[in-house]
Amino acid sequence: MKAPIRVLIAKVGLDGHDRGAKVVASALRDAGMEVIYTGLHQSAEQVAATARDEDVDVVGVSSLSGAHMTVLPRVLAALRAAGREDVVLVAGGIIPTDEAQALLEAGVARVFRPGSSTRDIAAFLQEEVARRRGAGAA
Amino acid sequence: MENLVERMQAGDRRALARLMTLAENESPEVPRIFAALRRAPGRAHRLGVTGPPGAGKSTLVGRLIEALRAAGETVGVLAVDPSSPLSGGALLGDRLRMPVLDDPGVFVRSMASRGTPGGLARHSLDLADLLDAFGRDWILIETVGTGQGELEILNEADTTLVVLHPGTGDTVQALKAGLFEVGDLFAVNKADQIGADSLKAELEWAFRLREDRAAPPVRMTSARENRGVGELLVEVRRIRAAREADGQLGAQRQARLARRLRREVELEFADRLAGDPDWTGLLENLARRVMDLEIDRYAARAELIRRLGKTKGATEA
Ligand SMILES: Nc1nc2c(ncn2[C@@H]2O[C@H](COP(=O)(O)OP(=O)(O)O)[C@@H](O)[C@H]2O)c(=O)[nH]1
Numbered sequence: 001m002k003a004p005i006r007v008l009i010a011k012v013g014l015d016g017h018d019r020g021a022k023v024v025a026s027a028l029r030d031a032g033m034e035v036i037y038t039g040l041h042q043s044a045e046q047v048a049a050t051a052r053d054e055d056v057d058v059v060g061v062s063s064l065s066g067a068h069m070t071v072l073p074r075v076l077a078a079l080r081a082a083g084r085e086d087v088v089l090v091a092g093g094i095i096p097t098d099e100a101q102a103l104l105e106a107g108v109a110r111v112f113r114p115g116s117s118t119r120d121i122a123a124f125l126q127e128e129v130a131r132r133r134g135a136g137a138a
Numbered sequence: 139m140e141n142l143v144e145r146m147q148a149g150d151r152r153a154l155a156r157l158m159t160l161a162e163n164e165s166p167e168v169p170r171i172f173a174a175l176r177r178a179p180g181r182a183h184r185l186g187v188t189g190p191p192g193a194g195k196s197t198l199v200g201r202l203i204e205a206l207r208a209a210g211e212t213v214g215v216l217a218v219d220p221s222s223p224l225s226g227g228a229l230l231g232d233r234l235r236m237p238v239l240d241d242p243g244v245f246v247r248s249m250a251s252r253g254t255p256g257g258l259a260r261h262s263l264d265l266a267d268l269l270d271a272f273g274r275d276w277i278l279i280e281t282v283g284t285g286q287g288e289l290e291i292l293n294e295a296d297t298t299l300v301v302l303h304p305g306t307g308d309t310v311q312a313l314k315a316g317l318f319e320v321g322d323l324f325a326v327n328k329a330d331q332i333g334a335d336s337l338k339a340e341l342e343w344a345f346r347l348r349e350d351r352a353a354p355p356v357r358m359t360s361a362r363e364n365r366g367v368g369e370l371l372v373e374v375r376r377i378r379a380a381r382e383a384d385g386q387l388g389a390q391r392q393a394r395l396a397r398r399l400r401r402e403v404e405l406e407f408a409d410r411l412a413g414d415p416d417w418t419g420l421l422e423n424l425a426r427r428v429m430d431l432e433i434d435r436y437a438a439r440a441e442l443i444r445r446l447g448k449t450k451g452a453t454e455a
């Protein structure tokens with residue numbers, strides 16, 4: 001059974017830049033993933049609803065506005081409410097180390113800061129999704 | 139799995155989304171899913187929306203969703219984008235152009251065309267059937283109007299809308315892609331841009347030259363400015379009503395179903411002959427015997443067909 005990894009790349013909140021998100025989206029496509037891109041200014045609830053309907057394995061939230069400490073916990077809560085607590089949630093953006101630590105403890109799978117290569121991101125997602133799918137099947 | 143089907147029929151979107159993934163990934167569960175849905179075929183009208191990339195299909199689909207919802211009708215959308223032939227991955231950007239509605243009456247699913255010839259048609263029809271069983275009134279299927287697989291889906295739509303825009307100007311391209319044949323009606327989108335009028339005139343002129351059938355309606359729309367969408371929908375509804383009224387819809391659907399079954403079985407055998415080691419082994423073996431002058435090619439072919447007939451894995455009907 002062929003099962004490409006499906007990814008949702010979302011921009012949550014007010015910041016208006018999506019260049020980084022688009023670069024990541026095309027890199028993941030080039031790594032063989034099916035990437036859904038929904039554009040700017042999504043609410044946490046919209047992200048979770050899209051993740052549910054599109055049955056994605058991964059949600060990537062990019063945040064440049066510094067609002068990540070409010071946005072990501074909201075996305076986590078919304079994913080839980082939508083029955084998608086199993087999603088691999090990753091964050092990208094300018095996020096200080098201590099805050100990244102707090103996000104990991106809250107349930108974010110990984111934080112990618114500027115300088116992370118798209119290859120690292122793809123490799124992490126491949127590994128993590130394989131692990132979770134394996135656990136789901138067992 | 140039965141559990142997923144029941145949950146889906148009770149309106150659980152998560153269950154519908156899971157079932158769609160199973161269908162798309164050709165899970166071994168698929169036959170059982172559709173067996174469980176046998177008595178719930180649904181009632182949706184399927185509107186195929188096609189045209190060249192950038193014509194404004196997704197934006198227009200977004201407007202159609204709004205108009206149908208305003209009339210109280212439920213909508214399911216399948217938005218198909220091509221997979222990259224190199225990586226097998228895909229960028230699925232159609233949602234970007236559709237309104238983000240927090241609305242239980244709308245279900246949008248993006249799908250990649252994936253590599254397999256004929257596979258796209260198979261997968262998307264399964265997904266459309268699931269949306270239908272979910273109880274939608276309308277199913278809109280957006281595909282890029284190039285390539286065999288994409289057009290094959292449209293054979294299965296109840297009505298097909300072709301979207302063109304003045305940017306391409308070139309009606310010859312659309313003609314070559316076979317879009318003129320599949321279209322029950324045409325939207326000249328981006329009517330806010332210059333060239334839309336002449337594109338419309340050009341289309342109508344081309345349709346008049348065609349004597350084998352009545353000219354399909356051509357409507358001007360601006361999806362961006364939300365103009366002409368109501369009129370377009372009136373036309374779609376007119377076509378739908380005419381098909382439902384003349385009593386042909388049932389017969390048409392049965393004919394389509396027969397064609398779809400034939401296609402699926404052809405593909406199934408083609409897949410096996412190409413990939414299944416048992417079958418490739420048999421092919422090699424027969425080819426060798428023809429080479430050795432032991433049997434002739436027609437005898438080899440008869441042998442192959444005989445064996446295909448009692449193929450393994452075929453479940454009893
Ligand atoms: N000027 C103008 N632009 C439009 C119109 N409809 C869509 N567009 C733009 O055309 C581009 C492609 O639209 P999209 O819906 O993604 O086209 P698709 O590839 O056919 O699905 C986007 O930038 C849209 O904003 C329209 O009616 N007028």
Ligand SMILES: [Mg+2]
Nearest residue numbers: 195196232280
């Ligand atoms: Mg589109």
